[in-house]
Amino acid sequence: MKRSLVTSFCMCFALAGFQAFAQDTASPAMHQHGSSKMKPMAAEVVTSGVVKGVLAETSQLKIRHQPIPEWSMGAMQMKFSLSPGMSTEDFSNGQQIKFRLRQENMMEFTILEVLEE
Known part of the structure; x- marks a missing residue:
């Protein structure tokens, strides 16, 4: 007991x-991870790159883009979705473009518009 x-x-x-x-x-x-010193991530950014692939079936472009310092992202090749109203028919491999984009979620990015260089 x-x-x-x-x-x-x-x-x-x-x-x-x-x-x-x-x-x-x-x-x-x-x-907290030092949140008081960190800047919030930009909702939209502008960058430029070269079209490396046009994916008509998914309405996406593969682009080798320049660094995006606002998102602490280096230069790389990625897939980008096109916003409604944009068409893959307006793009071709090797085309140099400047564009405005938004991050939809962790791994999804959408091109909102193509800008004049």
């Missing part, structure tokens, strides 16, 4: 300590 009381007491003490630890590590202060 004495042993089971001691065991029960130890288990309760351990669980209480674990709950306190879990609550402490879930504190919002632990997850």
